[in-house]
Amino acid sequence: MRILCAITLLLLSQGVLAQHQFRAEVKDSHSSQPLPGATAQVLGTSLGASADANGLLVIDNIPDGDHTIEIRFVGYETQQLPFTFPLPAGPAIQISLDPSDEELEEIIVASTRSSRTIADIPTRVEFIAGEELEEKGNMKPGDIRMLLNESTGIQTQQTSATSANASIRIQGLDGRYTQILKDGFPLYAGFSGGLGLLQTPPLDLKQVEVIKGSSSTLYGGGAIAGLVNLVSKRPGDERELRLFANGTSAKGLDLSTYYSEQLKGVGITLFASRNSSEPYDPADIGLSAIPAYTRYSVNPKLFFGFGDNDKLEVGVSATTEERIGGDMLYLDGKGDAVHSYFEKNDSRRMSTQLVYQHRFDGKTELNVRNSFNVFDRDLSGPSYRFEGLQKASFTELNVVHNRGGSEWIGGANLWTDQFSEEQLTTTPVRDYSLTTLGGFLQNNIALSDRWRLESGLRGDYVVDYGFALLPRLSLMYSPSETFSSRLGGGLGYKAPTIFTEESERLQYRNVLPVSAAANELERSYGTNWDFNFRTSVANDAIGINVNQLFFYTYLDSPLMLNSLTSGDNVFSNLAGHIDTGGMETNVKVEYADFKLFLGYTYTDTQVHSGGMKQQNPLTAKHRLNNVLMYEKEESWKVGLEAYYFSQQRLGDGTLGKDYWIFGLMMEKIWERVSLYLNFENFTDTRQTRFDSIYTGSITNPMFRDIYAPVDGFVVNGGFKLTL
Secondary structure: OHHHHHHHHHHHHHHHHOOEEEEEEEEEOOOOOEOOOOEEEEOOOOOEEEOOOOOEEEEEEEOOEEEEEEEEOOOEOOEEEEEEEOOOOOOOEEEEEOEOOOOOOOOEOOOOOOOOEHHHOOOOOEEEEHHHHHHHHHHOOOOOHHHHHOOOOEEEEEOOOOOOOEEEEEOOEOHHHEEEEEOOEEOOOHHHHHHHOOOOOOOOEEEEEEEEOOOHHHHOOOOOOEEEEEEEOOOOOOOEEEEEEEEEOOOEEEEEEEEEEEOOOEEEEEEEEEEEEOOEOOOOOOEOOEOEEEEEEEEEEEEEEEOOOEEEEEEEEEEEEEEEEEEHHHHOOOOOOOOOOEEEEEEEEEEEEEEEEEEOOOOEEEEEEEEEEEEEEEEEOOOOEEEEEEEEEEEEEEEEEEEOOEEEEEEEEEEEEEEEEOOOOOOOOOOEEEEEEEEEEEEEEEOOOOEEEEEEEEEEEEOOOEEEEEEEEEEEEOOOOOEEEEEEEEEEEEOOOOOOHHHHHOOOOOEOOOOOOOOOOEEEEEEEEEEEEEEEEOOOOEEEEEEEEEEEEEEEOOEEEEEOOOOOEEEEEOOEEEEEEEEEEEEEEEEOOEEEEEEEEEEEEEEEEOOEEEEOOOOOOEEEEEEEEEEEOOOEEEEEEEEEEOOOEOOOOOEOOOEEEEEEEEEEEOOOEEEEEEEEOOOOOOHHHHOOOEEEOOOOEEEOOOOOOOOOOEEEEEEEEEO
16 A cells, blocks of 8 residues: 555656746847737647736646747737747746737737736727827817717717716616726716716827626626726836827817826826817807816826836826806806806816735736725806715725636725715705725636636625625637637626716706615626627738627616606616617728728617616617728828717607718828817707707706707817927
């Protein structure tokens, strides 16, 4: 028996000794800069790894013998390198990748906390980056509404006819079900939601990442429809100083500057802007389609490096804005007893961001993140005023560990959200305090050369509202460079507050508070399934990329606003559900200097209650997105856009008219300066041309749902200067 045990131990020890490690640093062959997110795969096995922020990757447990390791990074030529294990002892192997001739942008996904590329992650992530982000910034440099609204499956919903307050809807669900992040921090929820899109200039962004469908497992409640992560630029090896100036035919002016530089051990970025407009009434109905506003924003950020293993980022964002819309005569200082209607928003926002990263070795790193956000808003009208202060914080600690072909991310976070209202009316104050404690675990693993699995589990305890368990699963099948498919789904939840699109339209007038005694968590589950196919025809002269997505989300006991006979409005959880399903089709065709983008969205969102169902208001069932671009590299850009929205059911039960919007943009580019001109909505499609926006009198207008543009044809142009 002893001899048998000894033989067994000897065989096991030989098996252990026969497992070896592969260490490599992956860099750009021209700049020698590390390529974080580059992947290595031992062909014929499930062994693999992803490079960390320094380009270092480690694969463990490689058996004795000859193996081929494939090194990949989006936008670079793939390398397949032969190795015989065990390797000689020594430092990490240096691998240099050559940029490919194919025009691809660097797309490292940040939203999932992983350093992997978009082509190597099972979660379906859409991104807006590089040239596309620049083009959208030309069209609307003051905010991100247009940037998001012109994507398939996303619709901007205007909640005020005269002040232009807005939110976004993903896959037919109201704006409160979309979580908007800035560099992974939830800064735009609650009271600030109605102005968040309007107060976020896109000009300091590196990219925008959109995850559609249930995403609460990633960052906590509020991402039932999806999440949008705004990723800021970081300092590069060379100093960058850019100046922007933009003017509009609607009497708007946008001025901004962006500066970044990497000094000894310290990097810095600084963005500052001033955005303003005079009131504008293209329909000549006496009410502003674009309000008068003046906004100042400043966002400084510092990046510290302490040796090779420790990094610290510290940032501050501050915004102040005065915004007023309403009767044009009142805004021009000529108001009287008849011309007295106005909507005024004075707001101030201050937020801090802190990120600390410590790398223990080539496999493990610790991340500590914290943000604190203060938002003060004073909303007033002729006979009503609503003022409140929101304080929110987000703290997270997570550990990332790469082990062979598997990446683990585990951590915990604390999210607080407090709102306090000034008592200015007889309505009970709407104060609330939400505290959420959460823990999560995520895993990304290569099951084989073709299959990759991403899984996650989050547990959140919302004080006063209970516990939410949120599993999430995404599977990617990629048999070749030309085809891939992703299937994923998960659970979500949303804690109740008074800040919804319905209450924003009412300016919170006579809206009663929510409470744990009367309301409960909204809960959901959802799934996405997509196919991506890429090919070329005509001897590779024409490139074609097709993506087809199918989606479904079920939302149980949604929070609805109901009118009482007393004139008050109260939130209650619907004794029923909302479900939304449909598909998105995206086609990209490239030929020479031309690019054609075609998009179609079908969305069927239904409200089920009392054995009845009806279409969710303000949801276009059919949408078309069409863009034709001509781009002569470093010389000219010309783009023609056409967007179609089908009929939408309105809150009063009627149907809005379907409509098209057309746009034309041009940009001339030199080495350090570019001039651009944009003709937005040049067919002057306006709701005021084919439908009314209010009933009642000009003194006390009762506004209808806004389902089409109200600002009409607007020309804007400007310049971008690089010093």
